[in-house]
Amino acid sequence: MSSLFIKNPEKIRRWNIAGNFILAGAGIAVASPFLWVLFASFKSGSQLNNPTLIAFTPNLENWKIVLNSGIFQSALRSAAVGIITVSIAIIVGSMGAYSISRYKTGGSATRFGILAAQVLPPAVLVFPLLDLAYRLRVNGTLTSVIAAHLSLVLPVVTWFLIGFFDAAPKEVEEQALVDGLSRFQAFRKVVLPQVGPGIGASAIFGFVVSWNDLFYALILAPGNAATLPVRIAGFNTFRGVELGAMSAAILVSVIPVLIASFFIQRHLVRGISGGAVKF
Amino acid sequence: MSFRLRMMGPLIMIFLAAIGYPLLSSFALSLTNYKITQRNATKFVGLAQYKDVLQDRSYWSSLTVTLIFIITAVILELAIGLAIAMALQNQKRFRNFTRSFLLTPMFVTPIAVGLMFRFLLNDQLGVIPALLNKIGINYDFFGPSRAIYSIVAIDVWQWTPFMVLLLLAGLESLSKQPFEAARVDGASPFYTFRRVTLPMLAPILTVAVLIRSLDASKVFEYVYAITRGGPGTQTQTIQYFTYKTGIQFYRLGQASAMSYLLLLIVISIVVVLFHRIEKVRAME
Amino acid sequence: MRRISSRNAITAIFAIAVLSLVSACSSSIKDTSATGKITADTTGTVRVLMEGVPDTDVVKGLLAEFNKEYPKVDVMIEPIAYDQIRDKIVASFQASDPTYDLAIIDNPWMGDFARAGFLKPLDDLISATSGYDYEDFAAPLRAIGEVDGKVYGVPFYNYGLGLIYRSDLITTEPITLDELAATAKKLNSSARAGIAMQPQTGYKAFEEWGNYLFAAGGSIYGGDGKVHLNTLEAKKALNTYIAMYKSSAPKNSLNWAFDEALRSVSSGKSAMMVSYNWMLPTLNKVGGVSGDLAGKFKLATMPGGKQVLGSWDWAIPANSKVSDAAWAFISWITSKAGEAKRVSAGGAPARIGVLSDPAVSSTGGGADYYATVTKILANAEPLCRGSNCDEMITAVGTELNAAVAGLKSVDKALASAEEQANKIQTP
Numbered sequence: 001m002s003s004l005f006i007k008n009p010e011k012i013r014r015w016n017i018a019g020n021f022i023l024a025g026a027g028i029a030v031a032s033p034f035l036w037v038l039f040a041s042f043k044s045g046s047q048l049n050n051p052t053l054i055a056f057t058p059n060l061e062n063w064k065i066v067l068n069s070g071i072f073q074s075a076l077r078s079a080a081v082g083i084i085t086v087s088i089a090i091i092v093g094s095m096g097a098y099s100i101s102r103y104k105t106g107g108s109a110t111r112f113g114i115l116a117a118q119v120l121p122p123a124v125l126v127f128p129l130l131d132l133a134y135r136l137r138v139n140g141t142l143t144s145v146i147a148a149h150l151s152l153v154l155p156v157v158t159w160f161l162i163g164f165f166d167a168a169p170k171e172v173e174e175q176a177l178v179d180g181l182s183r184f185q186a187f188r189k190v191v192l193p194q195v196g197p198g199i200g201a202s203a204i205f206g207f208v209v210s211w212n213d214l215f216y217a218l219i220l221a222p223g224n225a226a227t228l229p230v231r232i233a234g235f236n237t238f239r240g241v242e243l244g245a246m247s248a249a250i251l252v253s254v255i256p257v258l259i260a261s262f263f264i265q266r267h268l269v270r271g272i273s274g275g276a277v278k279f
Numbered sequence: 280m281s282f283r284l285r286m287m288g289p290l291i292m293i294f295l296a297a298i299g300y301p302l303l304s305s306f307a308l309s310l311t312n313y314k315i316t317q318r319n320a321t322k323f324v325g326l327a328q329y330k331d332v333l334q335d336r337s338y339w340s341s342l343t344v345t346l347i348f349i350i351t352a353v354i355l356e357l358a359i360g361l362a363i364a365m366a367l368q369n370q371k372r373f374r375n376f377t378r379s380f381l382l383t384p385m386f387v388t389p390i391a392v393g394l395m396f397r398f399l400l401n402d403q404l405g406v407i408p409a410l411l412n413k414i415g416i417n418y419d420f421f422g423p424s425r426a427i428y429s430i431v432a433i434d435v436w437q438w439t440p441f442m443v444l445l446l447l448a449g450l451e452s453l454s455k456q457p458f459e460a461a462r463v464d465g466a467s468p469f470y471t472f473r474r475v476t477l478p479m480l481a482p483i484l485t486v487a488v489l490i491r492s493l494d495a496s497k498v499f500e501y502v503y504a505i506t507r508g509g510p511g512t513q514t515q516t517i518q519y520f521t522y523k524t525g526i527q528f529y530r531l532g533q534a535s536a537m538s539y540l541l542l543l544i545v546i547s548i549v550v551v552l553f554h555r556i557e558k559v560r561a562m563e
Numbered sequence: 564m565r566r567i568s569s570r571n572a573i574t575a576i577f578a579i580a581v582l583s584l585v586s587a588c589s590s591s592i593k594d595t596s597a598t599g600k601i602t603a604d605t606t607g608t609v610r611v612l613m614e615g616v617p618d619t620d621v622v623k624g625l626l627a628e629f630n631k632e633y634p635k636v637d638v639m640i641e642p643i644a645y646d647q648i649r650d651k652i653v654a655s656f657q658a659s660d661p662t663y664d665l666a667i668i669d670n671p672w673m674g675d676f677a678r679a680g681f682l683k684p685l686d687d688l689i690s691a692t693s694g695y696d697y698e699d700f701a702a703p704l705r706a707i708g709e710v711d712g713k714v715y716g717v718p719f720y721n722y723g724l725g726l727i728y729r730s731d732l733i734t735t736e737p738i739t740l741d742e743l744a745a746t747a748k749k750l751n752s753s754a755r756a757g758i759a760m761q762p763q764t765g766y767k768a769f770e771e772w773g774n775y776l777f778a779a780g781g782s783i784y785g786g787d788g789k790v791h792l793n794t795l796e797a798k799k800a801l802n803t804y805i806a807m808y809k810s811s812a813p814k815n816s817l818n819w820a821f822d823e824a825l826r827s828v829s830s831g832k833s834a835m836m837v838s839y840n841w842m843l844p845t846l847n848k849v850g851g852v853s854g855d856l857a858g859k860f861k862l863a864t865m866p867g868g869k870q871v872l873g874s875w876d877w878a879i880p881a882n883s884k885v886s887d888a889a890w891a892f893i894s895w896i897t898s899k900a901g902e903a904k905r906v907s908a909g910g911a912p913a914r915i916g917v918l919s920d921p922a923v924s925s926t927g928g929g930a931d932y933y934a935t936v937t938k939i940l941a942n943a944e945p946l947c948r949g950s951n952c953d954e955m956i957t958a959v960g961t962e963l964n965a966a967v968a969g970l971k972s973v974d975k976a977l978a979s980a981e982e983q984a985n986k987i988q989t990p
Binding site for chain 3: 315316317318397401402403404408417418419420421422423426503505506507508509510511512513523526527528529
């Protein structure tokens with residue numbers, strides 16, 4: 001893909017070098033803590049107290065503890081909650097966001113009202129949510145966790161998409177209506193592909209919010225169904241943080257999302273160019 | 280029912296169920312003296328708690344701490360995030376891998392990030408101070424008037440990827456023609472950035488800054504894992520203060536009043552800002 | 564007219580919301596079992612929320628033996644992190660259908676939970692259990708579980724503090740606060756700090772400094788039951804504490820808590836720390852956290868002999884529907900025989916008798932260690948009694964940290980700590 005900004009090849013080269021420097025710096029900043037975590041996951045208790053120790057015989061004890069702690073079940077649980085939450089949020093949120101962006105439905109009151117729940121701390125909302133869960137008899141199930149996560153994810157996804165719909169050009173959609181598509185068809189077949197990157201980004205972010213949530217999952221989920229963050233936080237004990245085991249658990253929690261995000265990104269880039277050809 | 284309302288229907292329904300009820304309940308709580316350990320003595324007290332909160336100096340100092348945190352963190356994240364997003368857009372090889380990899384900090388649950396940095400930045404046990412010491416630098420990461428910026432740095436590490444994610448998606452969804460036109464006209468890169476990229480990206484920048492600011496206002500885990508609000512109360516953020524009041528000290532009614540006051544403040548700021556932005560846009 | 568009706572509507576909505584929340588939260592407490600007489604065929608599933616620590620693993624390891632005596636009681640232990648126990652158990656207390664039938668309670672929560680009606684009084688169950696010997700629990704530990712003249716918690720294990728030091732570096736234990744300061748200063752070098760401290764804002768600062776206060780001859784509560792921290796002893800204690808932080812603690816350790824201090828001492832980077840007495844066996848364990856330093860650590864009482872005490876107690880939630888089965892388990896695990904098994908397996912003790920049992924003291928920490936633990940448990944006091952303890956401890960600990968950070972003078976910090984503490988604890 002050629003650069004969009006620059007006119008002569010010399011400048012393109014300079015620009016790319018600057019870009020590569022930025023990326024290298026960012027890469028190092030991101031990688032270093034993970035490298036430390038990787039080392040820590042193979043260190044014994046006393047080796048952990050020596051921060052600059054790099055050459056040592058790897059110790060598999062931490063990994064044994066973590067892999068036998070039911071972490072995979074927790075990861076599956078977290079993934080299920082995250083995927084369900086995000087799917088609902090994307091479908092419902094994109095429709096609502098389109099209506100708000102194009103037709104100014106509800107005016108700015110709706111726009112900002114959506115964010116109200118975003119400001120209130122979970123500490124205040126959790127007991128009412130728990131109470132609601134009891135009323136609907138979904139207490140101690142993952143349904144209540146999904147509902148709580150929707151309260152976090154849906155406003156953000158909706159807001160994201162409002163921004164993307166605002167930024168998307170209107171001409172293509174108007175042409176589609178002229179061509180005889182119904183308004184919903186135009187939305188589904190023409191408008192949505194235009195904001196594909198936005199949908200991908202908000203799906204990733206929404207998933208991250210759900211995947212990382214500790215507080216709601218802790219209080220609303222049944223005790224024997226700990227999600228990943230609850231499991232990871234469990235390594236912070238009254239007798240100190242089990243750094244080695246926690247490090248292994250962090251890596252276990254990051255790797256699947258990293259792979260998933262790799263494929264989502266690839267799919268996205270393809271989706272965009274595909275969309276560009278069509279319209 | 281009109282098309283636009285039908286499109287809103289599902290959103291409204293989920294909102295009423297998952298958000299409306301807790302919102303209403305917690306607002307009702309804010310008008311009572313509800314305490315978890317004395318729930319049978321719950322009384323309606325009207326706005327009395329709001330008055331108490333307004334006069335509580337800890338509340339205002341927590342708000343100030345939070346505000347400083349939001350401003351420094353979000354500005355840094357926006358600047359770094361935009362630079363990375365533009366660099367990524369121009370990248371040629373290993374695109375998918377770089378993109379996914381640079382997002383990884385987001386995938387770690389914040390409490391673990393907090394604990395991780397608590398040890399990474401520890402003077403005797405952490406690798407960062409150990410390396411700094413080797414080149415003769417002795418920096419107290421969690422000392423007076425510095426701790427808050429160390430917390431900011433941790434937030435920047437974890438959430439700049441969010442900016443990258445959103446801004447990159449924004450850049451990629453922009454229409455290509457204006458850039459082609461600028462290229463043909465021989466515009467300088469800086470000029471193109473200022474006159475083409477930024478204005479076209481404005482709606483997404485606004486959303487990114489707003490969402491990140493609101494999210495940053497909820498900073499809790501790093502404080503909880505590392506400083507517990509110290510030195511003194513220099514890192515006591517509003518979210519940590521509310522958690523302490525409502526959950527640790529059981530005064531859920533008062534914590535609700537704090538939150539609604541915060542909501543009022545935030546909504547006013549947001550509405551005023553947007554009003555301004557709309558005005559500027561209308562003038563252009 | 565319109566105004567009135569809209570106001571009525573708001574009032575109605577408000578009333579419904581409050582009523583529904585309050586009614587949903589106030590559980591209808593009706594126990595179907597509690598008879599007090601526990602027989603071998605007591606039946607029930609007891610769900611227990613516990614902390615994921617070695618003490619819990621010890622209890623888990625004893626479940627099979629418990630089931631030999633009570634085959635029909637199924638104890639399901641859910642281990643969870645310390646930070647989460649309270650949020651989770653409080654949520655369970657609110658429910659009409661509880662998530663947990665048995666809980667462990669940290670001492671600062673005891674007053675609030677008991678007075679809120681969250682816990683079942685255990686007096687009748689204790690007196691109905693033959694051969695239980697409740698008086699055998701260390702007196703300061705018993706006092707923690709007793710609120711307003713009733714027993715709500717039976718001691719599970721103690722976390723009394725003590726001075727842990729390197730015996731290869733220190734030959735005479737400091738017996739006054741000044742000696743402690745002098746020892747720390749003498750041992751301080753560029754390679755090793757004299758003492759690893761824990762001045763983190765809130766609980767930790769107060770938990771550590773409380774020991775200094777006792778060592779200076781002070782106390783937290785006066786004879787009038789009020790908090791007295793604006794005293795000469797408290798000022799001496801805080802001045803010494805700050806001086807030691809500046810001269811003998813690791814650099815830049817203002818946010819340090821238990822964990823950092825432990826790691827610093829176990830890796831040889833500090834010579835002493837004030838910490839939980841049961842850390843000694845952990846530190847001395849061959850092949851454990853201390854590496855080559857294992858075996859070189861010793862435990863002493865704080866200078867002056869008195870220290871801060873913490874305790875985890877077993878308690879039965881008032882909304883538990885299987886309190887007989889829960890008591891069957893509590894009375895078994897905390898009985899003299901159960902305690903001996905638990906302590907032999909590495910659990911921290913709560914009964915005094917068990918400490919002089921040669922079968923027990925030959926295991927784990929050794930006779931010397933158990934002798935010191937006996938002394939610690941004989942003269943120890945928690946940071947707070949009564950209501951709103953978490954808030955009172957946090958308030959005092961925040962002032963202490965501010966003084967150490969140099970943000971406030973010692974006098975101002977202590978005056979403010981005392982004022983806040985008394986305000987918080989006044990009903």
